[in-house]
Amino acid sequence: MGRTAEAEWDEAEWFATLRWLQTTIDPLIAAAGILRFYAQDAQNALCEFDKYERVRLGQGRVRPYTPPQPR
Numbered sequence: 001m002g003r004t005a006e007a008e009w010d011e012a013e014w015f016a017t018l019r020w021l022q023t024t025i026d027p028l029i030a031a032a033g034i035l036r037f038y039a040q041d042a043q044n045a046l047c048e049f050d051k052y053e054r055v056r057l058g059q060g061r062v063r064p065y066t067p068p069q070p071r
Contacts, residue, residue, distance in 0.1 A: 005050075005054075005059075018039055018042060018043065019039075021042055021046075022037065022039060022042055025037060025042075
């Protein structure tokens with residue numbers, strides 16, 4: 001998208017970009033027979049992809065998942 005990882009988002013720009021992404025991928029999701037991809041799903045997928053890319057590029061590390069302990 002031409003942005004650095006440190007670039008701040010204006011809320012309106014962020015929302016418009018997320019809506020653009022959603023309308024771009026909606027036909028692909030439907031063609032694959034996958035249930036509707038809501039904005040929260042897109043945001044979650046982008047977060048996971050960002051973590052993957054940071055590790056792949058040597059810009060970070062993954063914290064191992066630790067399940068919550070029963071109380």
